[in-house]
Amino acid sequence: MTTPRLSRRIPDLVPSPIREILAVIDRPGMISFAGGLPAPETFPKLDLSAVPPECLQYGPSEGEPALRQAIAAQLRDRGLDCTADQVLVLSGSQQGIDLVAKLFVDAGTRVAVESPTYLAALQAFRFFGADFAEFEPATPAAIAGAAFAYVVPTFQNPTGRCLDDAARRALAAACDAEGVTLFEDDPYRDLDYTGGAHRPVCADLRAAPWIYQGSFSKTFAPGLRLGYLACAPEFVTPLTRLKQAADLHSNRVSQWLVLQAFGDPRRGARLREFAGWYRERRDTFAQHLARHFAGLARWELPPGGLFFWLELAAGAALDTRTLLAPALERGVAFMPGEPFHAVEQPRGAIRLNFSHAAPDDAGRGLGILAEIVRDAVARL
């Protein structure tokens, strides 16, 4: 067999640990805190009896005009000054990350990221050769010189943290002052357990270019792979061309289904009902955590999203990746914290999804996980 000549980028193509873990969590009896699966209870009943036949034909790369209008109207409600022309429908918001990486990142391009941040964004930026600069949104001096700053301000994955107004204004001001494009990723905003406006950071920019993206995976159905981005006018043309080259356009039946949901007068009430369901899961999980992890870790109650972020008392002495094999062996899956950082070194933090496991399983799984942490700490 001949050895193929691959791109220089391929050796850096490490597997997504999330996807690798998802591959084993279907094992019977496995208790999973690993993924970020939305609850199936929140999924819609599909009615395709009324899907217009033109949805089966090729469609526009930018997305269906009516859906782009509905998205733009929603974004204006959030405070973002944008029109339908600035909206691009995506095949899931992961695609937005790929397109933005293509738009900006060459080998050595500086990309400013939070630490920790969404790991699949790190992977995509790294694949195109990003040189990461880590920044704190509230004190964002480190974004200087970056091609763009990537931020998940609202119920971040993995920390669950929501930026307050001061941090949002500080980040926007720094982007304006430094001329750094802001790439704001906002998939979790509707999983809100406390209320609040959570004004997009992009809405407060005065000079810096911006890209804002959202997802229908958490509030409609991930299996339909649909998201969107909106952006400053100068990015619309290049991003549309990149979208064409990536997959021509997004699934039109999915777009039609999501558009129907936009027009459903009960949608707001349904989203609030789902948030209530998730909040209940979160609160029960917090009780289990207090029982099993008191003294062993610190955490905050996430005001939204799907995750608890546990900073173990052992700190950076502990590489949580070493906990994964013993945990999986005892039937518990979780996400080590290290891959959520641009620099993968021992961090002593783990990410736990609180919504997927049934409450009793969650308690049992957390008990097992606490034992594993305690054992590992004893061996340090």
Next chain:
Amino acid sequence: MTTPRLSRRIPDLVPSPIREILAVIDRPGMISFAGGLPAPETFPKLDLSAVPPECLQYGPSEGEPALRQAIAAQLRDRGLDCTADQVLVLSGSQQGIDLVAKLFVDAGTRVAVESPTYLAALQAFRFFGADFAEFEPATPAAIAGAAFAYVVPTFQNPTGRCLDDAARRALAAACDAEGVTLFEDDPYRDLDYTGGAHRPVCADLRAAPWIYQGSFSKTFAPGLRLGYLACAPEFVTPLTRLKQAADLHSNRVSQWLVLQAFGDPRRGARLREFAGWYRERRDTFAQHLARHFAGLARWELPPGGLFFWLELAAGAALDTRTLLAPALERGVAFMPGEPFHAVEQPRGAIRLNFSHAAPDDAGRGLGILAEIVRDAVARL
């Protein structure tokens, strides 16, 4: 407004002329020979009443196991030795082109392509920095030194040409001898108006690595954005990781619908019926062509696919891109031939889709187009 710092690749990001033309062909009265839209008459009736609820959740990056098995079985029937493990479901076969470009192409990587070839493949390879080498499948010496050779052997877009067995064997032998990976793109094989085995070129490789891809856009529905690739075992892992980073996974409802079609005993008969419909359109179009373009161009009756390729008698003296504005002005859309070549220079050839326009419109449109060509030739 700050000027953003974009990737060095972005200035090369030229618009897809097809997509630009598609934007105007919706004008009332426009006769379009430009796109490659499948006939809506061939689209399935969607029944989503039985979609399993798990299709709404996140799914595997590789695709649904049952669909991968069905695809592998079909590929074995075509002569390709492969298992379900080697199959990756794609969000349309355009995505396969993007993934293969990511897998192989750095700035300056040599990529062997036919001339002409599918223009959206040229665009994707060019975006990643490909240095093109043009080759003839029947005499493929020019593939030497390429990272891969891209070929559409069966009812090619744009020429409609189908490689004979000797050319297929010559190409396979050259890939083996030179150690060049073969990337075979096969979206049109079911639009077959003459019959024949059209054994995949990949099936005859003995040593060279390979990637073979197909589409459900032409035989099911393009709006669902679903395709697939199969590949040599060493490519499965990197391509799966690239797919993860691009969009996590493909739409699961689409995958389920296509899987149902695989199990439909009437599917073979339906595909033959559609091919008959397209063949009739082709034959009527050929009559109109003979009436309007005799002496003005040469062409062959395409044995499959969706296009006639007209080599104008004026030859490379004529840049057919200059014909587009006057044609659109008179209500006729077509595809200039130049963008289908790695080197965009005047070629004197045009691509005409024969299936979209109703037969009477096609005759009228061809009459107008012939006048425009005649006028342009008179001014040379």
